[in-house]
Amino acid sequence: MGVRIYGALLLLPLLLASGATAAEPEQPALPASGGGAGSNSSGGGTGTGVNSNSVLVALLDSHYTELAELVEKALLLQALEDAVGRGNVTIFAPRNEALEHDLDPEFRRFLLEPRNLKSLQQLLLFHVVPARLHAGSSSWPASPSTHPTLSGEHLELAGGEGEAPMRVGTAAVMRANAVVRPDGVIHGIERLLVPRSVQEDFNRRRSLADISAVLPTGAPEVDPRTHRLKKPAPPVPPGAPPVLPIWDAMAPGPSIAPAPAPGPGSGKHHFDGHSQVKDFIQTLLLYGGYNELADILVNLTSLATEMGRLVSEGYVLTVLAPNDEAMARLTTDQLSEPGSPENILYYHMIPEYQTEESMYNAVRRFGKVRYDTLRLPHKVTAREADGSVKFGHGEGSAYLFDPDIYTDGRISVQGIDAVLFPPQDTPNGGSGSSGTASTAPARKAPAVTGTAKSKLRRGQ
Structure with missing residues (x-):
């Protein structure tokens, strides 16, 4: 009898413990601090590693x-x-x-x-x-x-x-x-x-449509002759004759039939340069492979505005556009100095309207051509190489491998495969002399790849 009572006393704690374990799932508790979230990461039907009632x-x-x-x-x-x-x-x-x-x-x-x-x-x-x-x-x-x-x-x-x-x-x-x-x-x-x-x-990566926000829209204008504020033009009532003469209203603009640019200061400021700058940046994005350059142009609003002002005044521009791979090779030191992105891009802008055909014909005829850039007084040198146009010297050279990305009679965009620097600003510190160019390894023109829009290089 004493043995039975002693055995029952031993089994009683075990029964109580098993009963408590069986009743535990009826009351869902919060996951334990620290390890509750990842305790079931290896199993479970949800795959999130948490309790199914979470x-x-x-x-x-x-x-x-x-x-x-x-x-x-x-x-x-x-x-x-x-x-x-x-x-x-x-x-x-x-x-x-x-x-x-x-x-x-x-x-x-x-x-x-x-x-x-x-x-x-x-x-x-x-x-x-x-x-x-x-x-x-x-x-x-x-x-x-x-x-x-x-x-x-x-x-x-x-x-x-x-x-x-x-x-x-x-x-x-x-x-x-x-x-x-x-x-x-x-x-x-x-x-x-x-x-x-x-x-x-x-806001920093704003839409291209907002690039015109840098212009002082609605700001008062001063008449340069009288130095007084210009009064806004009265609204035109419905049905009234047009303000412009009918001949001026029907004159073809640059978007219909691009004509030779009038001389600077001629007074015919009828070109909307800011719209054309936005169009060519949008074309870079749609073309693909030039997102970094487009991003810099959008964020450097002073540069985009300056380009639009030049085109509106009758100037023409040729942009040598480095692709994304070329922009990715830029170091932090080359971009950290104040005004470095502007100076780099100014050196890639030629105040002439040049196409791939005109550039290639020039270097084929004269051997070497030096173009003015907006980064005065530096010039960029072009020569014929491997059936294409090659800019710069030695390791700091670039090939024109993506011709005529954008041509509207006012702005011409030519894709190149490297970032150009003036001779004294080359990344390796060289002076860009003939000795440096002769010791630099020769670079081959890259193969033309991509979409059907790319044109085959001459001589290939």
Whole structure:
């Protein structure tokens, strides 16, 4: 009898422990701090490495499909798993319509570009607060207050009492407590939240259509004869005769039939140089392989404006455009000095209208031709080599391998495969003399590859 009682006493703790283990799954607990988010990374049906009842899994399976797709494209699953593992989170999810139709197409294209991955991550993390903010409870602030987000920037929350709507930044909460889980909550909001850092980054890479914003539109004009402000022209009533004579209105412009440029200062400033500069930059982007040059021209607004002013005054330009591979070889030291990008590009602009055919005929006839550049007083030397036109000397030379990318009678763009420097500014520090050119290894013209738009080089 004593043996039975003693054995029962030994089995009692084991029964209690097994009963507690069996009852544990009925109460889902928060993931443990530090390792809860990655404990199931090797297994599990969701593939996210979190508990199947997690708010992160609920986001991926919810009807906020556009936001979930952006999270996957931004490679943020691991970061959100770590945040969920550290504690409760609150996710403000924009509705699908706000991301599909209401979002600016230029801004959406900016977010999906691979080089802007950091901006997309900052934008999405701006929608996640590392705290549980449950609507209808004391955790949601009644008066406006700021809360830190996973992006490092603060988000303002307000509302929740009386008739005041709940707001998150500039967006209203459409579906409060849309998804509630033990480790977080999801609120549906009406629009996307854009942090200041992402907006500034987008403004720096603004659309090409905004290049005209550098012009003082609407600024008062001064009459140079009387030194008084010009009065704006009165509006033309409907049905009134045209302000310009009918012959001037029907005269062909450069976009219809490019004519020889009038001399500088002739008074015939009817060429819209700024539109033509935007057109040739847009052509570089559509052509492909010249994105770095286009990006510099867009961000260096003074240079683009100067080119537009020259064309408007009757000048013509030939741009020797280095491709992306050539621009990638530029070092930080070559671009760090003030005005370095402008000086480099000024040396690639010839104040003449030259095509691939005219340049090739010139070097074939004269052997060597020296063209003036906008970086006075430096000139760029051209000669015939390997059936093409070769600019510069020795290692600092470049071949014309992408001819006539853009030709409109005012601006001519010729693609080259290296960045040119004046003789005293060569990257290796040489003077560009004949001795240096003779000791430099000979460079072969690159093979013509790419789309059907590329023309075969002469002599090939």
